[in-house]
Amino acid sequence: MSIEGASLCFWLSLSLWVIGFLLSLCALVWRRERLLGTAVVFAALGLAPLTAGIVVRWVATARPPFISLYELVIASAWFAVATYLAAQAAWRAARPVAVAVLPVAFLSLGAALTLSPAANPLSAALKSWWLVVHILFALLGHGCFALAFGAALLLLVRGHDARSSALDEISSRSVVFGFICHTVMILSGSIWANNAWGRFWGWDPIETWSLVTWLLYGLYAHLRLLPRWRGRLAAAYAIAAFLVVVFSFWAVPHLWTSMHDYTFYSR
Amino acid sequence: MASGTLSDSRFHIPHSRFQTAIGLLCSRRFAAVLLALLAALCMIGTVVPRHILSLPFAALAALVALSASACVLTRARRLLGSRIQAAPLGSLLFHAGLVGLMVAGALSAVTREEGKFLLTEGQETTLGNIAGVRLRLDKFHAVHKGSWGTPDYASDLAVAGEGQEARKATVRVNEPLVHRGLTVYQTLHGFSVLLVLTDAQGRTKSGSWVALGTDLKSQPVRYRDGFTLPGTRLAIEAELFPDAVVEGEQLASRSPDPRNPALAVTVRDGVDAVYRGTVYLGKPVMLGNDLWLNLAGVRYWSGFDTVRDRGVGLLFASAWVAVAGLCLRFWPRRRRISDC
Numbered sequence A: 001m002s003i004e005g006a007s008l009c010f011w012l013s014l015s016l017w018v019i020g021f022l023l024s025l026c027a028l029v030w031r032r033e034r035l036l037g038t039a040v041v042f043a044a045l046g047l048a049p050l051t052a053g054i055v056v057r058w059v060a061t062a063r064p065p066f067i068s069l070y071e072l073v074i075a076s077a078w079f080a081v082a083t084y085l086a087a088q089a090a091w092r093a094a095r096p097v098a099v100a101v102l103p104v105a106f107l108s109l110g111a112a113l114t115l116s117p118a119a120n121p122l123s124a125a126l127k128s129w130w131l132v133v134h135i136l137f138a139l140l141g142h143g144c145f146a147l148a149f150g151a152a153l154l155l156l157v158r159g160h161d162a163r164s165s166a167l168d169e170i171s172s173r174s175v176v177f178g179f180i181c182h183t184v185m186i187l188s189g190s191i192w193a194n195n196a197w198g199r200f201w202g203w204d205p206i207e208t209w210s211l212v213t214w215l216l217y218g219l220y221a222h223l224r225l226l227p228r229w230r231g232r233l234a235a236a237y238a239i240a241a242f243l244v245v246v247f248s249f250w251a252v253p254h255l256w257t258s259m260h261d262y263t264f265y266s267r
Numbered sequence B: 001m002a003s004g005t006l007s008d009s010r011f012h013i014p015h016s017r018f019q020t021a022i023g024l025l026c027s028r029r030f031a032a033v034l035l036a037l038l039a040a041l042c043m044i045g046t047v048v049p050r051h052i053l054s055l056p057f058a059a060l061a062a063l064v065a066l067s068a069s070a071c072v073l074t075r076a077r078r079l080l081g082s083r084i085q086a087a088p089l090g091s092l093l094f095h096a097g098l099v100g101l102m103v104a105g106a107l108s109a110v111t112r113e114e115g116k117f118l119l120t121e122g123q124e125t126t127l128g129n130i131a132g133v134r135l136r137l138d139k140f141h142a143v144h145k146g147s148w149g150t151p152d153y154a155s156d157l158a159v160a161g162e163g164q165e166a167r168k169a170t171v172r173v174n175e176p177l178v179h180r181g182l183t184v185y186q187t188l189h190g191f192s193v194l195l196v197l198t199d200a201q202g203r204t205k206s207g208s209w210v211a212l213g214t215d216l217k218s219q220p221v222r223y224r225d226g227f228t229l230p231g232t233r234l235a236i237e238a239e240l241f242p243d244a245v246v247e248g249e250q251l252a253s254r255s256p257d258p259r260n261p262a263l264a265v266t267v268r269d270g271v272d273a274v275y276r277g278t279v280y281l282g283k284p285v286m287l288g289n290d291l292w293l294n295l296a297g298v299r300y301w302s303g304f305d306t307v308r309d310r311g312v313g314l315l316f317a318s319a320w321v322a323v324a325g326l327c328l329r330f331w332p333r334r335r336r337i338s339d340c
Helices: A003-029 A033-061 A069-090 A092-112 A129-158 A164-197 A205-223 A231-255 B017-026 B028-045 B050-080 B086-111 B312-329
Strands: B113-120 B124-126 B134-143 B152-160 B167-171 B177-179 B182-199 B204-211 B213-215 B222-228 B234-241 B244-247 B250-253 B262-269 B272-280 B285-288 B291-308
Touching: A003 A033, A003 A069, A003 A092, A033 A069, A033 A092, A069 A092, A069 A129, A069 A164, A069 A231, A092 A129, A092 A164, A129 A164, A129 A231, A164 A205, A164 A231, A164 B182, A164 B312, A205 A231, A205 B028, B017 B028, B017 B050, B028 B050, B050 B086, B086 B312, B113 B124, B113 B134, B113 B182, B113 B204, B134 B182, B134 B291, B152 B177, B152 B182, B152 B291, B167 B177, B167 B182, B182 B213, B182 B234, B204 B222, B204 B291, B234 B250, B262 B291, B272 B285, B272 B291
Parallel strands: none
Antiparallel strands: B113 B291, B124 B134, B134 B152, B152 B167, B177 B182, B182 B204, B182 B291, B213 B222, B222 B234, B234 B262, B244 B250, B262 B272, B285 B291
16 A cells, blocks of 8 residues: 555545544434444544554655654544543543544544645654654643543533533543653653754744643643632633644644754755 | 751741741642743743743743742651652652752753864864864765665764874764763764865965855755865855766756765956866866866765753753652552543
C-alpha cells in the first residue's frame, strides 16, 4: 500500500467514527445503553484502518510519521480515540464520553485531510530518539485532555444527575494524567533542544504556548483542591483549557514563525 | 548554629507578620493567582516584544519560586512529624523540583557563556577560553540522505591541551562534544575556497582560504559571498557550484557534493569589473593587468557554537525530581469510579 492508500484508510476511520458518534448521540437522547456499546465498537473499528494507515506511512517514509502537521493531527486523532477506549474499558462511566471524543477525533481527521500529505525531507536535528519520546508524550497528553474535555462537556450538557460525580472524576483524572504527560513532553523537548542547539528553552511560540497549557492545567490541579471547584465549574474550566490546547496545536503554527514549523524541515 | 529538626519546638515562632506572609505564600489561592498571571503574561508575550515583559515575568517567576519554597518548607515540616505517605511526599518533591528548576534557570541566565566559530577542514582554534586547549577540524562528512531520510552531517574533531595527545571525537547535530565543562555544538556547514592570485611570472600575490556563506533560504541551498581578496584591492562576489554543470547558458549544480567545483565570480578593481565568468578547480583565469586567479582548492567548513552553562545539570536533575514527585502525588489510588 502507498501513501495515497494510507489516505483511504483515514477516510474509512473518519466514516466509522461519524457512525459511532451518531450512535452514541442516539443512545444518549433515547437512553439506549446497547447503542452506546455499538458506538464503542465503531470507535474501535475506526481505530484499525487508522493504525494501518499510520504503519503504512511509517514504512513508506522510513521514519516515525509524527513530523508534519498532517501526520501530527492524524496521530492526535488516534490518541484521542485510543485514550477514550482505554478509559471506557477501565471505567464504565466513561462510555458516554464517545459523544464528545469522537467528534474531536473525526474533525481532527477531516482537518488533517485538508492538509498536504507530502512527506518532506527532515532536518538532521530531527534524527533523535528524543523526538519519539517528545511527540509520544505530547500526543498522549492531548488524548487525555480530549477525554477530560469530553467528560466535562457531557457533565455540563446533562446537568446534575447520578453520573455527574463519575464524569467529574473521569475529567479530573484525565487532566492529571495528561498533565504528567505534558510535563514529560516539555522536559524531553528541553533535553533534546539542549543536545541539538545548546539551549533548553528558547521562547519559541509553540514552546511558550505549551508552557501556557502546562500552567493552565497546573492551575486546574490547584483549583480542584479548593472548595466549590468541582462539578460544573471545574468542567467549564476543563473545556476552556482544552480550547487552549487546540489553539496551541492548530493555530499557533499558522500564526507565528516557529522552530517547530512543520514545513521547515528540509535543512 | 542550633541543630534539630524543623518540627522541634525551638523552631516555633510566635504568630507574626512573618507567619502570615508564609501562610499567604503557601496558600493554594495565592498559587492559583500566580499561575494565572504567569499564563496570561506568557500569552501576551507571544504578541508583545519580549523585552517589555521580561521584568514583570522575572518578578512573577521569583514570586512563584518563593511561594513554592514556602510550600516545600511547610510540607517538609509536616512530613517530618508524621508517617511518610506517597501523596504528600510527591507534592513535596514536585514543588522542590520546581524551585530547583527556577534556581537553575536563574543560574543559567547569570553564568551562561556562549561562543561561535567556524573551521575549514585542517584549521584549528583555541577552544573557548580554556588556556592551551586547541580544537582542530580534521574532516567534515556530508551524507544527504541517511536513515529516517534525514541528512547526516558530522565533523571529525581533535582536541588537545599543550603537550597532550589529541582526543578524537565526531560531533553531529544531536551529539555535541563536551570538554572540560564546555559543550561544542555543530551548527551550519558550507564550503571554503582557496583563491590564489599570481602575476605573469607565477609569483603569488595573494592566497588564502575564504569561507563562503551558506544561504539556507534558497532551494537548493546556495554557497555565495562578497569579500575583498586578502592583501589586494580586488573585491570579489563569488558563488560556488559544488557539482557544476552548464544548463543552457546557466551554471547549476547536480548535487551538493563537491565533485566538480566551479566558482562563478565577478572581480572588481574599484568600481570597474575586471573579470566576470567561471573559474574551475585548478584552471586559472586571467584577470587583466597580467594577474591570474586560480581556484586552488575547495574544502568544507563547519560552524560551531560553544556553551558553558552551569545551570543545566541542576535544571535537568530538578526536572526529573519534579516528574517523580508528580507521579508519586497522583499515583492511582485504588478508588473506583462508580457508574452512578
